[in-house]
Every structure is written in C-alpha cells, then in structure tokens.
Amino acid sequence: MEIGPRLKDLRLKNDLTLEELASRCELSKGFLSQVERDLTSPSVSTLSDILEALGVSFSTFFKEERPTQVIFGTDDFFVDEREDYTINWIVPNSQKNTMDPIIIEIKPKSESMEIEPFDGEEFGYVLEGEIHLSINETLHLIKANQTFYLRGNQSHTLVNKSNCIAKVLWVVNPPIF
Incomplete structure (x- = not known):
C-alpha cells in the first residue's frame, strides 16, 4: 500500500496546504512532502498525528476498497x-x-x-x-x-x-x- 499518495489525497480533500498540515502535526513541510512522495516512511505515532489532523482513523485509512461490481450476469x-x-x-x-x-x-x-x-x-x-x-x-x-x-x-x-x-x-x- 502506498501511504504517501493516500495521505496527499486526504490532505487535498481537506483543502489543506502542506504548510497547514505540517503546522497542525508539528512536523516540517519538507518531511511531509517526502512522506507524500513515499521517499520516507513515518513512524506509527507520526502517522497517527497526521491522520488525526486529517480527521481519519487508522481503520478507515487502511481499509482496502474493493472495486464495485456494476455488471452482473x-x-x-x-x-x-x-x-x-x-x-x-x-x-x-x-x-x-x-x-x-x-x-x-x-x-x-x-x-x-x-x-x-x-x-x-x-x-x-x-x-x-x-x-x-x-x-x-x-x-x-x-x-x-x-x-x-x-x-x-x-x-x-x-x-x-x-x-x-x-x-x-x-x-x-x-x-x-
């Protein structure tokens, strides 16, 4: 699972800039940018802080979405x-x-x-x-x-x-x- 791109999608859905999210999580903008590009991995506690700032629980974030079937035979x-x-x-x-x-x-x-x-x-x-x-x-x-x-x-x-x-x-x- 690519954590970074999912975090970026959530940030954009919340209309937050990297700077705003970094401030809410007490992290640097550069570190968050690296996380979003999957260049570095956050610790569990750092990921928890980011998800909390985005208003998303661990279970929701890691829930695998299955493709919805639209055609039935x-x-x-x-x-x-x-x-x-x-x-x-x-x-x-x-x-x-x-x-x-x-x-x-x-x-x-x-x-x-x-x-x-x-x-x-x-x-x-x-x-x-x-x-x-x-x-x-x-x-x-x-x-x-x-x-x-x-x-x-x-x-x-x-x-x-x-x-x-x-x-x-x-x-x-x-x-x-």
Whole structure:
C-alpha cells in the first residue's frame, strides 16, 4: 500500500496546504512532502498525528476498497424456487443498496407472495405473459411490455390467471425482498 499518495489525497480533500498540515502535526513541510512522495516512511505515532489532523482513523485509512461490481450476469444471480413462483435476484446483495431488483416468474394459475405495506415504492415491467396486480381485492390487468408503479403503502400481490408463465422485472425501494 502506498501511504504517501493516500495521505496527499486526504490532505487535498481537506483543502489543506502542506504548510497547514505540517503546522497542525508539528512536523516540517519538507518531511511531509517526502512522506507524500513515499521517499520516507513515518513512524506509527507520526502517522497517527497526521491522520488525526486529517480527521481519519487508522481503520478507515487502511481499509482496502474493493472495486464495485456494476455488471452482473446469470452466474451472479441467486435463484429461489417456490411452489407458485421463482425469484431471480439479479443483483447480488442488493439489500445494501437503495433498490432491490428481481425477476419473478409466476407459474400459471398462481400468484406471488403478498407484499405487506411498507414505506417505499415499487416498479414492475411485465417481460412475458400477463399478470393482475391485486390491490385491496381490485385486479389491474398488466400485459407484456406494460409497467406498473405504486407506493408500498397497501398490501398487494401479482396474480397469474393465464395458462402460461408470467415473467416480471420487479424493483422496490427500499429493498424488502
């Protein structure tokens, strides 16, 4: 790990000059410059002083950042087969994100799990077949290539009354699946 460049990035993010940081740490400007260029290594106590002046803990500073995955394929999906439907989690660990997308395949003459009221929103796109969105015992027909959008403040289910599998891209915010 290159400590110097990371320290320099933190200093610049804090809008500090070398001179200002040196003054806060009671170090020379020349020494800090050498540290930032990895020409010298600070002692643990000196590094502690620098990090304190930058408002960063040791654990935060040394935490390795992993690259964020942005593209997912079928190898990344998690599939949960139930009696009446199959859920494909198409973004792994999406519960930590603000949206939770799934593809749900509802078998003929079946329905999805009931979604209890929650504080959020939902969007769905019917990829194949047709479904009925059941809200308060009212059925709303949604065909392939049509969408639905609703607030999560009412219980609802997706009902497949047809003889074919219905496939829906379903996205909720915040994650509840």
